[in-house]
Amino acid sequence: xxxxxxxxxxxxxxxxxxxxxxxxxxxxxxxxxxxxxxxxxxxxxxxxxxxxxxxxxxxxxxxxxxxxxxxxxxxxxxxxxxxxxxxxxxxxxxxxxxxxxxxxxxxxxxxxxxxxxxxxxxxxxxxxxxxxxxxxxxxxxxxxxxxxxxxxxxxxxxxxxxxxxxxxxxxxxxxxxxxxxxxxxxxxxxxxxxxxxxxxxxxxxxxxxxxxxxxxxxxxxxxxxxxxxxxxxxxxxxxxxxxxxxxxxxxxxxxxxxxxxxxxxxxxxxxxxxxxxxxxxxxxxxxxxxxxxxxxxxxxxxxxxxxxxxxxxxxxxxxxxxxxxxxxxxxxxxxxxxxxxxxxxxxxxxxxxxxxxxxxxxxxxxxxxxxxxxxxxxxxxxxxxxxxxxxxxxxx
Numbered sequence: 496x497x498x499x500x501x502x503x504x505x506x507x508x509x510x511x512x513x514x515x516x517x518x519x520x521x522x523x524x525x526x527x528x529x530x531x532x533x534x535x536x537x538x539x540x541x542x543x544x545x546x547x548x549x550x551x552x553x554x555x556x557x558x559x560x561x562x563x564x565x566x567x568x569x570x571x572x573x574x575x576x577x578x579x580x581x582x583x584x585x586x587x588x589x590x591x592x593x594x595x596x597x598x599x600x601x602x603x604x605x606x607x608x609x610x611x612x613x614x615x616x617x618x619x620x621x622x623x624x625x626x627x628x629x630x631x632x633x634x635x636x637x638x639x640x641x642x643x644x645x646x647x648x649x650x651x652x653x654x655x656x657x658x659x660x661x662x663x664x665x666x667x668x669x670x671x672x673x674x675x676x677x678x679x680x681x682x683x684x685x686x687x688x689x690x691x692x693x694x695x696x697x698x699x700x701x702x703x704x705x706x707x708x709x710x711x712x713x714x715x716x717x718x719x720x721x722x723x724x725x726x727x728x729x730x731x732x733x734x735x736x737x738x739x740x741x742x743x744x745x746x747x748x749x750x751x752x753x754x755x756x757x758x759x760x761x762x763x764x765x766x767x768x769x770x771x772x773x774x775x776x777x778x779x780x781x782x783x784x785x786x787x788x789x790x791x792x793x794x795x796x797x798x799x800x801x802x803x804x805x806x807x808x809x810x811x812x813x814x815x816x817x818x819x820x821x822x823x824x825x826x827x828x829x830x831x832x833x834x835x836x837x838x839x840x841x842x843x844x845x846x847x848x849x850x851x852x853x854x855x856x857x858x859x860x861x862x863x864x865x866x867x868x869x870x871x872x873x874x875x876x877x878x879x880x881x882x883x884x885x886x887x888x889x890x891x
Contacts, residue, residue, distance in 0.1 A: 534885040544881030550874035554692060561689040570682035570840065575673035576665045578857050586667040672859035674848060683840055684863045690841035692871070694755050694825050699817035701760030706767025707810050711798045713768070714775030724768070731765050740824065744833040751836060755828060759821045767813040774806040808883035815879035819872050842868050 538544050560566045580586065671680045713724035731739065743758045778784060779802065787801045826843035828834035835841050842864045849861035 537885040541881050547874040547878035554871050558689050558692050561685055567682040567685040570686040573677035575669045575677040579669050579673035581672040582668045582670055674860050680860055680863045684867050687840045687842045687845050691822055695818040695822045698756045698759035698821045699814050702763035702817055703767050703810050703814045706764035707771050710768040710771025711775050714772040715779050715798050770809050778802045808886050811879050811883050815876050
């Protein structure tokens with residue numbers, strides 16, 4: 496008996512389409528996003544980080560505008576009275592500004608010298624009303640008539656007239672007050688931000704670059720290379736930091752922003768070196784580094800292409816810390832005479848001036864510099880922390 500097999504398609508069995516469409520979830524490109532693309536994606540999802548990035552970008556834009564002279568170019572002009580208060584405080588009298596009316600003419604007789612041998616004679620003359628004979632006016636101390644006296648008087652009068660025309664009327668109040676010389680505090684703070692941000696960022700970047708390179712080479716190779724760098728590190732850390740800064744400043748024998756950047760950058764790399772060295776010692780024996788070695792990667796490629804992205808968050812944290820530390824160090828250098836030269840303003844020089852103003856109750860320069868510094872430091876720290884978390888490969 497022959498068994499007949501039904502070859503017709505069953506109703507329960509789905510019929511595959513003739514030309515299947517490509518999968519909708521397939522990526523358009525053939526490679527996965529890299530480390531920085533993933534970090535940027537995580538960073539954009541953090542609103543606090545994006546707001547902090549916006550604040551830092553505004554400060555950097557202000558730095559560029561100030562450096563090009565588009566804003567705060569007239570910060571050194573004396574447009575206000577000495578210690579002019581903020582507008583919302585109101586104008587102050589001379590006594591409130593710390594000045595006494597020493598030029599007022601009074602009718603009171605000068606105090607008598609008790610040890611003056613001519614005191615009795617002068618008292619008798621005053622009582623009798625006898626005045627001393629008028630002395631003839633002479634041209635100079637030697638009693639010689641000055642032939643150019645008339646011409647010099649005309650020149651002095653002309654110079655005084657031109658000076659009175661050029662004299663600006665100083666304002667009694669300014670939007671956020673004035674300093675001792677009548678400089679606008681807002682423009683001075685903006686111009687000081689230019690110097691302080693350049694010093695903090697560039698010096699911190701130099702220190703982090705040096706510490707990262709030294710730490711990477713020392714931790715990766717080990718052996719006698721590690722011993723040499725550790726000996727170099729021990730020399731720098733054995734000297735107190737302030738004395739080391741002063742020693743480098745004395746060797747450079749110059750002032751200015753470039754000198755401050757070199758002083759701070761060449762002395763502040765030790766902390767970054769210690770942390771980066773420990774991270775490289777830990778990562779150099781891991782599987783991904785061994786895999787890179789198996790495919791023939793060079794030492795430079797393994798150090799800075801494979802290992803460094805996994806330890807970059809350490810460098811970023813050190814960058815944030817050093818920016819704050821170097822702004823404070825600039826204050827110390829300016830106070831000791833190794834900072835910015837005369838005629839250059841920075842947040843450090845403003846705080847140095849403000850310590851004397853606080854005795855007189857003038858708080859606006861200290862407030863302006865402190866608020867500007869606090870906003871930048873806080874925003875930079877928040878952005879750095881968020882970027883560290885975004886770059887951390889252990890965080891998904």
